[in-house]
Every structure is written in structure tokens, then in C-alpha cells.
Amino acid sequence: MRAFATTAALISLLLPIATPAFAAEPVKPLKIGVLNDMSGIYADMAGPGSVIAAQMAVEDFGGTVLGRPIEIVTGDHQNKPDVGSAIVNRWIDEDGVDVIADIPTSSVLLAVQEIGRRKNKLVLASTGGSSDFTGKFCAVTGIHWTYDTYALAVGTGAPLAKDGPWFFITADYAFGHALERDTADAVTKAGGKVVGSVKHPQGTTDFSSYLLKAQSSGAKLVAFASSGADEVNAIKQATEFGLPQSGIKLAGLYLHITDIHAIGLETAQGLILTQGFYWDLNDETRVWSKRFYARHKAMPTMGQAGTYSAILHYLNAVKAAATTDTEKVVAQMKATPVNDFFAKNGHIRADGRMVHDLYVLQVKAPGESKYPWDYLKLIRTIPGDAAFRPLAEGGCPLVKS
Structure with a gap:
């Protein structure tokens, strides 16, 4: 009996070591970086309003995709290509950002396009306007949403x-x-x-x-x-x-x-x-715009509405493709028509231009x-x-x- 008790005691001492409990690994969020001018000359047409539009898109989508929470991160590029590039490089290399959106100021936009091309990250341009983005500087990883100079x-x-x-x-x-x-x-x-x-x-x-x-x-x-x-x-x-x-x-x-x-x-x-959008065009644009106004106390610009539409289309593509792989998601985005309050029967061409009525x-x-x-x-x-x-x-x- 004494030998049995001693053996049982030893087993009870060893069991916690033999069967440790491990904490579950936290789920990595899908991160969307909204990059724009937060306080300068473009703050009204993009700025905090574009961040609100992006947050609305995430909320309307449901807040998660492929079992991952969706997180919006923001950056102020101050209308300087070097500042914008530094933010985006840090986002990608250190913070795990999956896609960069908004991006007024075409010089910044074209700089970010090159980073997206090199690092295989999607650039969703909704407020930057140079038509060169889908022209001589086009990239598989670049999609131009709202308008352009042409x-x-x-x-x-x-x-x-x-x-x-x-x-x-x-x-x-x-x-x-x-x-x-x-x-x-x-x-x-x-x-x-x-x-x-x-x-x-x-x-x-x-x-x-x-x-x-x-x-x-x-x-x-x-x-x-x-x-x-x-x-x-x-x-x-x-x-x-x-x-x-x-x-x-x-x-x-x-x-x-x-x-x-x-x-x-x-x-x-x-x-x-x-x-590319006006808040008072029809019942659909008015309903969404009044929701936006309740948060921002200004009606949305075309770029802010475009930010919402582009991000929602991206998230739907991630869900449909069952992956965040950039090339597969872009292919899915191009294969899927855009139908929301912003655009009807819009489509994304080979050069990355989202074509819709103006x-x-x-x-x-x-x-x-x-x-x-x-x-x-x-x-x-x-x-x-x-x-x-x-x-x-x-x-x-x-x-x-």
C-alpha cells in the first residue's frame, strides 16, 4: 500500500509537467491602412471622413473575414511622398497591413503604387487622381476606383x-x-x-x-x-x-x-x-450619405464614398476567394461586378481602372x-x-x- 501511495504521489506531481495547458494563439487581424491627408489641404475631401467611410464598410461587412477580425489603421502622409512611403513600408514590414486605401495626392499615390508592386500588396486608390496610375505606372496590385484626371x-x-x-x-x-x-x-x-x-x-x-x-x-x-x-x-x-x-x-x-x-x-x-458620386442622386445614395453625415457632420465627397465601396468590394472578394493572397483577391475583384450605392454594373479592367458612370x-x-x-x-x-x-x-x- 505504501509503495502504491508513493507511486501515485509521484504521478500526481509529474502530471502537470507532462500535460501543460497552452493558451490559444491570438488570431491575426486583417489590416486595412487608410492613408491620406488628415489635417492639411485635402482633409475635408478625404481625411477623417475617409476613415469613417472605411469603418462603415468594415461594420457593414460584419467585422470579420475568414475568421479574422478586420482592423482599420490610419496614417497622415502630409502630402509628401517620402512621408507616405515611410508609413507604408512600416505598415507592410512591421505591422502586417494587407491593403492600402484612399491616398489623395498623386505624387504620394504613385510612390505607394511602386511599393505595392514590389511587396505584392494591394493599393486601392479612391481619392488620388492621376490617370498615370492605370497608365504607364499601372500594376497588378493597383486598382483605381472613383475618378481620374482623364x-x-x-x-x-x-x-x-x-x-x-x-x-x-x-x-x-x-x-x-x-x-x-x-x-x-x-x-x-x-x-x-x-x-x-x-x-x-x-x-x-x-x-x-x-x-x-x-x-x-x-x-x-x-x-x-x-x-x-x-x-x-x-x-x-x-x-x-x-x-x-x-x-x-x-x-x-x-x-x-x-x-x-x-x-x-x-x-x-x-x-x-x-x-463619380453625389450624395443626393437617388434614394440609395441619400440613405448611405445620411448615415455618414450622422457620424461626420458633412455630406460625403466622391472619394469618401469611393473608399467605402472599394473596401467593401475587397472584403467580399477575400470572402469569395477564401484567401488574402493579393493576386487571387485581385483576380476575384476583377471577375466580380461592382453593384452598390456607389456604382451599378461597374467593372475593373486589366489596367486596374474601375469603370462606372460619372x-x-x-x-x-x-x-x-x-x-x-x-x-x-x-x-x-x-x-x-x-x-x-x-x-x-x-x-x-x-x-x-
Whole structure:
């Protein structure tokens, strides 16, 4: 009996060592990085609003995919390619970020495109605009969602071509250069004439010298190939300088609903703009936009709505493909039509361009606005295949001749 008891005691002492309990490994989240300008000239058109849109997409999807929680991380690139690149490299190499979304400022966007290409990570561009993203700098890992400079030129430049001669006041970086190039090309092809242009640095507050050059050029239409606070300031100052009063038309080539809100209908009335989305188009856009407004206290820009749509489409593709492998997910995204409040029967081409209808709208006069944020009226709808550059003309190496 004593021997049995001693043996039993030894076994009881050894059992915890022989059968240790292991804590379950935490499930690795799927991380989506929203990269944009959080406090500078593009904060209103992207910024915190794009983060809210991304969070709404995750919540509406259900919060998890393939048994993994979905996490949104954010970064402020300060409109600097080196800052944006450093954030994205850290996200990928150290933080395990799976996809980078939003990305206003085309110089940053094109830098991030190269990182995505090298490291096989998806770049979902919803606010950066250079058409070169799906042109000569296209990548298997890059998808362009909301609009691009070619589409803006088709929507705004071509119809106003003969209202000139044209003069461009252009932001001196990749987006501005691409927007002027694409619009000038559309204007000349439509029989219009360009008499000059001038470049201004990002973050300009005094446009007086540029406006004087425009006035002295003989132009009848001054086009602002910039965005955000730069474009808002330029249009306000052009009105203060009396350009519209002297018979010179103004064209804001890249305006958002938040820009019209900042300018005011009294000054902005009559401006023509091209949009990939407008909150008050139909019942679907209104329902989603009012949800967004409840969180952000501003109606969504086309880029913010595009961020939601792009991320939701990505998550649905991950679920359908049952993997987060970038190439398989991209293939699934390209094989699946886009049908949501943002786009109907949209499709992603070989060059990464998501093709969908665009809208040409005009800013209402103050007396036409009947309720808050009722700023725009629809002039015409441009079918996607007519709005975006033909696939064969972009110079994308992915496109077979």
C-alpha cells in the first residue's frame, strides 16, 4: 500500500509537467491602412471622413473575414511622398497591413503604387487622381476606383472647350500636371484653344499674381487644375478680383461637395463639375450619405464614398476567394461586378481602372437650394466606357496589344 501511495504521489506531481495547458494563439487581424491627408489641404475631401467611410464598410461587412477580425489603421502622409512611403513600408514590414486605401495626392499615390508592386500588396486608390496610375505606372496590385484626371477632362473640359480661349492655373505636382495635360488635350480635340498656364505650389494662399497672368492672357475661361483648399482659395480670390464680372468664366476641374460648402453658393453658383458620386442622386445614395453625415457632420465627397465601396468590394472578394493572397483577391475583384450605392454594373479592367458612370453637375444658385447640402443639379450622366480613357490608349504594360 505504501509503495502504491508513493507511486501515485509521484504521478500526481509529474502530471502537470507532462500535460501543460497552452493558451490559444491570438488570431491575426486583417489590416486595412487608410492613408491620406488628415489635417492639411485635402482633409475635408478625404481625411477623417475617409476613415469613417472605411469603418462603415468594415461594420457593414460584419467585422470579420475568414475568421479574422478586420482592423482599420490610419496614417497622415502630409502630402509628401517620402512621408507616405515611410508609413507604408512600416505598415507592410512591421505591422502586417494587407491593403492600402484612399491616398489623395498623386505624387504620394504613385510612390505607394511602386511599393505595392514590389511587396505584392494591394493599393486601392479612391481619392488620388492621376490617370498615370492605370497608365504607364499601372500594376497588378493597383486598382483605381472613383475618378481620374482623364475622366474629369472628359466631363468638364470637352463640353466647355469652345467657351475659351483657356488659361490654366495649375498645382505644381503630379496630379495638377496630369489634370492640365488631360484637360488641355480634351479641349484641343474638341476644337478649343489653350493660350497659357501657370504653376503654383501646393498650399498657396495668395493667388493674385497667377490671376493677373490669367487676366492678361486674353483667356475667356480660367481653369483651376488643383484641388482641396488650393482650389477653394483660388476660386474665391478670382471672384474677388472680378474675373466673372469681367466676362471670364471659371472652371473648377476638381471640386468636391465640401469645396462648394466652403466657397458658398453665392460665389460658386454656375460652376460645372464632374463627379463619380453625389450624395443626393437617388434614394440609395441619400440613405448611405445620411448615415455618414450622422457620424461626420458633412455630406460625403466622391472619394469618401469611393473608399467605402472599394473596401467593401475587397472584403467580399477575400470572402469569395477564401484567401488574402493579393493576386487571387485581385483576380476575384476583377471577375466580380461592382453593384452598390456607389456604382451599378461597374467593372475593373486589366489596367486596374474601375469603370462606372460619372456625373456632370452644376452648382445651384442660392435660391435653387431647398435644404442643407442641396448644392448641385445633374446635367448629364456619362457612361463609364465613355468617361474613362480607352484601355488601349493608356500605355499600361499589363494590357496586351
